[in-house]
Amino acid sequence: MTDAKPTTTTASAGGVESVDRALSIVGCFQAGDHALSLTEIAARTGLYKSTILRLTVSLEKAGYLVRHQDKSYRLGPELMRLGGLYQRSLRLEDHVRPVLRQLMRETGESASFFRREGAWRICAFREDSTQAIRDHVHEGDRLPLDRGAAGHVLTRFAGQGSAADFAALPLLSFGERESETGAAAVPVFSQRDGLIGALTLSGPLTRFTGERVAVMAPLLLAAGSRLSETLGGHYPDQPSPCA
């Protein structure tokens, strides 16, 4: 074994060890990586090169990795195709995307929709602000659930939320995850699934002053309420049209 240890283990968790290893190869790619050498992958995963060579043949066949002539490995296009399948399997884009676009137009800040997945929140949809200074989150990014306005919404409204919870909306954060980023978020409900996500505005702290938040808040609340209604859910004091 080379000096780094694989982070995955099947000892107590079930699963198939060689699948774990293969996916750890894919998972060792990071933002900013253009390509990785065999040696670099070995260093990052702790797997023997001979093991990697065999595992990567399967990954290449499936389109998860591409090997180039200089022997380097790059992530492959099948990941993007599957990522799009995942995003569309949520069946939310037609509802969420227009609302994000409008919020971005109205407020000038980046508008995102986060979903909870286990102990994380996933940026499922995003419309970046057109301003040069903005926070950088990408669709697909996985962020911690215990930090940021969206994380607080996804935690606090998991059980539908009380009147006091709603009265506190939008939930705000100042530099919790990224020291210079502010955010405001509200919940989104559907009829079938209850809380399905958090609608969020985010940007640099300098643009999240009290005055600016006072302007954004009613727009965000209205958008969250309207989107919930579109999906068959509703905020309190606004009965569902189906009720």
Next chain:
Amino acid sequence: MTDAKPTTTTASAGGVESVDRALSIVGCFQAGDHALSLTEIAARTGLYKSTILRLTVSLEKAGYLVRHQDKSYRLGPELMRLGGLYQRSLRLEDHVRPVLRQLMRETGESASFFRREGAWRICAFREDSTQAIRDHVHEGDRLPLDRGAAGHVLTRFAGQGSAADFAALPLLSFGERESETGAAAVPVFSQRDGLIGALTLSGPLTRFTGERVAVMAPLLLAAGSRLSETLGGHYPDQPSPCA
């Protein structure tokens, strides 16, 4: 073995069989699938349920699948994160996206950037037309290389292209891949890699008349040339600024 046979085989191709199997589980999800049952996955992959149950534990741990309380499986968020990593690893978005947006604004049709990956072409970036009637391709989609204007560009200009090839631009297609879709495409070059992709306009045949194509052609050619220059490549008769 259940009645369907797995499509992947390692008999002559190398690789690790259980990794092939695991990835065939992920790969059996199709557009329109919201969730799949264990039985449905077994039918699509030809794997025993007991085998699937073990393989999916690894896939769930890695975030590629999510198992819900009703026992169904859905694609997981890690795919979207990795898909985004792949897209950004191309290091093209900052150059390509603005050009696609402008082309879409100027022409009203969907603008895409396709890359070749083996025997396929991948839609790496896309700006959908805002018109209600438009063709439906998504970023990440994999399309055949031997059909469509973009496919012809990626084939014909692989070796830089001759003067006659450039004179024929933009390459056109009418209902080759989708019977009601028209497309026009030009190549994009970079200094380091030569042909890196095809810039494409596409839409319903009814909007790809001779007159309409005559309007689009110079806009598309200018965009392809400009984008190539931005990336250090160039079209003939337009020497590289670095030369």
Next chain:
DNA sequence: AAACACGGTTCTATCTAACAGAACTTTTGC
């Protein structure tokens, strides 16, 4: 020109991980 370092590739003895598929349990539909 020779030696060395590094990255990538091949090979194989060993062992255990993975599978097939039966049996069992739970859920669903009639």
Next chain:
DNA sequence: GCAAAAGTTCTGTTAGATAGAACCGTGTTT
């Protein structure tokens, strides 16, 4: 309530996967 279908558990067998040494090719240094 019962049958069918879906999901889950179990285990004997063996073939597949690994560890890691040996080898090869390329680039650098002396």
